[in-house]
Amino acid sequence: MRLYTGLVHYPVYNKNREKITSAVTNLDLHDLSRISRTYGIKRFFVITPLTDQQEFVTELINHWKSGFGARYNVDRKEAIEVLEISASIEEAVDKIIEIEGERPVTIVTCASMVKEAISFNMAKEIIESNRVVLLLFGTAWGLHNDAIENADFVLKAIEGKNSYNHLPVRAAAGIIIDRLVGEYR
Amino acid sequence: MRLYTGLVHYPVYNKNREKITSAVTNLDLHDLSRISRTYGIKRFFVITPLTDQQEFVTELINHWKSGFGARYNVDRKEAIEVLEISASIEEAVDKIIEIEGERPVTIVTCASMVKEAISFNMAKEIIESNRVVLLLFGTAWGLHNDAIENADFVLKAIEGKNSYNHLPVRAAAGIIIDRLVGEYR
Numbered sequence: 001m002r003l004y005t006g007l008v009h010y011p012v013y014n015k016n017r018e019k020i021t022s023a024v025t026n027l028d029l030h031d032l033s034r035i036s037r038t039y040g041i042k043r044f045f046v047i048t049p050l051t052d053q054q055e056f057v058t059e060l061i062n063h064w065k066s067g068f069g070a071r072y073n074v075d076r077k078e079a080i081e082v083l084e085i086s087a088s089i090e091e092a093v094d095k096i097i098e099i100e101g102e103r104p105v106t107i108v109t110c111a112s113m114v115k116e117a118i119s120f121n122m123a124k125e126i127i128e129s130n131r132v133v134l135l136l137f138g139t140a141w142g143l144h145n146d147a148i149e150n151a152d153f154v155l156k157a158i159e160g161k162n163s164y165n166h167l168p169v170r171a172a173a174g175i176i177i178d179r180l181v182g183e184y185r
Numbered sequence: 186m187r188l189y190t191g192l193v194h195y196p197v198y199n200k201n202r203e204k205i206t207s208a209v210t211n212l213d214l215h216d217l218s219r220i221s222r223t224y225g226i227k228r229f230f231v232i233t234p235l236t237d238q239q240e241f242v243t244e245l246i247n248h249w250k251s252g253f254g255a256r257y258n259v260d261r262k263e264a265i266e267v268l269e270i271s272a273s274i275e276e277a278v279d280k281i282i283e284i285e286g287e288r289p290v291t292i293v294t295c296a297s298m299v300k301e302a303i304s305f306n307m308a309k310e311i312i313e314s315n316r317v318v319l320l321l322f323g324t325a326w327g328l329h330n331d332a333i334e335n336a337d338f339v340l341k342a343i344e345g346k347n348s349y350n351h352l353p354v355r356a357a358a359g360i361i362i363d364r365l366v367g368e369y370r
Contacts, residue, residue: 035352038346038350075349160223164263165223170359171219171358173356185304
């Protein structure tokens with residue numbers, strides 16, 4: 001499996017459907033790192049163009065990798081090791097090309113229904129075919145259309161049992177990754 | 186489907202495997218409420234014996250149900266409506282008996298492997314048989330053995346792709362509920 005994940009802070013929508021850069025959330029990074037580590041994801045990219053936000057993430061990485069946190073909580077240290085900063089989706093793609101020697105297939109996730117979305121089964125097949133895949137999650141009110149347009153595939157939205165569909169990205173990422181690579185009876 | 190969820194703050198383990206009452210976390214309540222609402226769960230119980238923590242939860246409910254929050258973010262209001270406070274697991278069971286007229290089957294979730302655990306498929310069958318079910322999640326370092334012993338069933342742990350298995354409860358709850366009631370192709 002050559003699966004990578006990315007949490008996108010730009011370009012995303014705000015509440016009023018304007019294009020914004022969202023703030024990095026400490027907890028999202030921990031949760032997505034733990035999920036990524038649990039499911040054997042090769043690297044989890046935190047994607048933000050803001051240098052102060054990148055510095056915040058670097059400090060967090062250092063705290064848990066080698067600071068007090070590394071001694072206090074080994075589980076977090078292990079999780080944080082998969083985390084890497086990128087200024088843009090394209091930069092994350094370039095880093096993956098460096099590692100894998102080939103361009104990843106990009107799959108974006110989206111809370112609303114998009115006509116041409118691929119099924120979970122199809123995305124699973126792509127991953128199991130050993131293609132390099134970058135799976136992207138949006139923060140705030142979701143990935144901006146620009147990011148969706150540029151992706152190779154859009155994954156079907158998670159449908160619940162009614163019209164309510166406002167999962168936090170921390171839960172949505174866990175559910176989606178489990179559907180794509182989880183194994184159980 | 187007559188499924189209920191509960192987030193247990195007592196009895197749980199701390200880092201040193203001592204029996205404690207954990208603090209209620211604002212974000213856990215929002216995330217579990219959203220997940221529960223999305224998957225059509227009838228009620229989500231926040232279980233804590235501490236009265237100051239119960240008051241904190243009541244304030245949170247009031248803020249999002251009728252305070253500023255209700256106007257600012259309707260999605261949160263809708264999610265918070267499934268939330269209810271209980272002093273103990275037994276009190277949550279009693280409340281469910283009042284609503285359903287029968288005792289729920291209790292299923293506890295557990296991050297470590299337990300020999301007599303039931304499979305996800307079996308838990309799914311129990312839920313689909315229209316039995317009343319209370320699915321319990323632990324906070325901190327997991328449900329105390331007392332709660333596990335008292336439950337009707339223990340659900341198999343989520344296994345990742347390696348020995349690392351430290352999912353945040355926010356993600357684990359999403360993944361487990363999706364495995365039990367989610368539908369997709």
